[in-house]
């Protein structure tokens with residue numbers, strides 16, 4: 067619990083502007099393209115099926131990259147997960163019977179139905195013995211870059227700017243985050259799931 071709290075997992079409502087956040091912030095002195103390339107993924111990283119969007123968000127909060135798309139064909143998802151080496155998370159028992167999963171060329175986890183999103187996270191974390199890691203962007207799973215207050219001057223909403231000292235920029239989607247009451251609640255849930263403080 068020595069580090070500052072991770073970012074508030076809610077996108078900012080930035081002032082009207084034409085450029086995206088990444089066009090404004092160059093916190094490491096990198097070009098826009100270099101900044102995007104500085105994004106990385108995790109091991110394991112997940113692909114959640116259409117029904118598991120909540121799990122994807124919580125996996126990201128716990129520090130694991132997770133893809134999720136609502137309208138997607140099961141076979142396309144299976145192929146994508148296999149080609150990218152992602153762990154496929156599904157609540158569809160029939161998908162678990164597919165040959166690529168049975169033969170082990172695609173790692174997959176069956177997530178029981180009827181669980182809350184945090185219970186799903188707890189289940190998956192236990193299944194893979196996941197440890198809690200640095201929070202990632204809950205919107206897309208990208209790596210979060212720490213920005214100083216000075217770097218978000220005139221960019222962050224006034225209330226957030228006044229209240230927070232550290233801000234976080236997603237290297238993948240460019241959204242700006244900060245600590246807030248919403249994130250405090252999420253942190254408590256993560257504490258309960260992992261039974262530990264933040265790494």
Ligand SMILES: [Zn+2]
Nearest residue numbers: 203206236239
């Ligand atoms: Zn993002």
